[in-house]
Amino acid sequence: EPEVTQTPSHQVTQMGQEVILRCVPISNHLYFYWYRQILGQKVEFLVSFYNNEISEKSEIFDDQFSVERPDGSNFTLKIRSTKLEDSAMYFCASSDGRLQETQYFGPGTRLLVL
Amino acid sequence: QKEVEQNSGPLSVPEGAIASLNCTYSDRGSQSFFWYRQYSGKSPELIMSIYSNGDKEDGRFTAQLNKASQYVSLLIRDSQPSDSATYLCAVPTGGGNKLTFGTGTQLKVEL
Numbered sequence: 001e002p003e004v005t006q007t008p009s010h011q012v013t014q015m016g017q018e019v020i021l022r023c024v025p026i027s028n029h030l031y032f033y034w035y036r037q038i039l040g041q042k043v044e045f046l047v048s049f050y051n052n053e054i055s056e057k058s059e060i061f062d063d064q065f066s067v068e069r070p071d072g073s074n075f076t077l078k079i080r081s082t083k084l085e086d087s088a089m090y091f092c093a094s095s096d097g098r099l100q101e102t103q104y105f106g107p108g109t110r111l112l113v114l
Numbered sequence: 115q116k117e118v119e120q121n122s123g124p125l126s127v128p129e130g131a132i133a134s135l136n137c138t139y140s141d142r143g144s145q146s147f148f149w150y151r152q153y154s155g156k157s158p159e160l161i162m163s164i165y166s167n168g169d170k171e172d173g174r175f176t177a178q179l180n181k182a183s184q185y186v187s188l189l190i191r192d193s194q195p196s197d198s199a200t201y202l203c204a205v206p207t208g209g210g211n212k213l214t215f216g217t218g219t220q221l222k223v224e225l
Binding site: 031033035041042043044045048055056058089091095100101102103104105106107108 | 148150159213217
């Protein structure tokens with residue numbers, strides 16, 4: 001069964017450093033998303049991406065964040081200058097063109113900013 | 115008012131019993147509703163979606179939707195210890211595809 005994959009599974013970084021989180025969505029899906037979950041809190045939407053551009057973003061997704069689909073398979077989230085409060089699980093999700101809201105999540109990247 | 119509300123639990127049920135999980139939402143325009151299961155330290159796993167008023171059954175799971183009351187529930191029949199997890203209610207909000215999640219209800223199925 002097709003699934004969303006994410007790398008790395010864990011990332012430890014120093015405050016102020018740049019990190020890139022990678023995702024490979026399900027191959028025939030057209031819509032891509034990033035969510036995050038701070039430990040003990042609810043899953044929060046960050047950004048959605050369709051047709052090579054951002055379709056929606058939350059107030060969390062400020063200028064420190066960017067997304068890119070550099071080739072036909074990868075979807076990346078970059079945090080330019082990490083802060084302590086960026087420590088969280090980051091989930092990539094994707095959905096197809098027919099049931100756009102039915103989103104399938106990857107296993108996540110646990111980011112720890114020291 | 116929170117957009118998606120769930121009782122955080124924990125909800126404890128004995129093995130073999132029916133677990134009933136509830137969710138209310140504030141956006142009257144919402145047309146689709148999702149239940150995800152999340153094991154500790156893992157990602158949300160889609161288990162049910164529902165779009166129309168009434169019941170939708172899939173194996174041991176039944177989702178129930180009442181749009182007039184802005185209420186969606188998930189019933190798990192013949193609960194098993196492996197069902198012990200946090201169940202997340204998710205609703206697309208703001209007219210787009212972004213999902214707004216509730217805080218989740220922790221379910222514990224006891225032997």
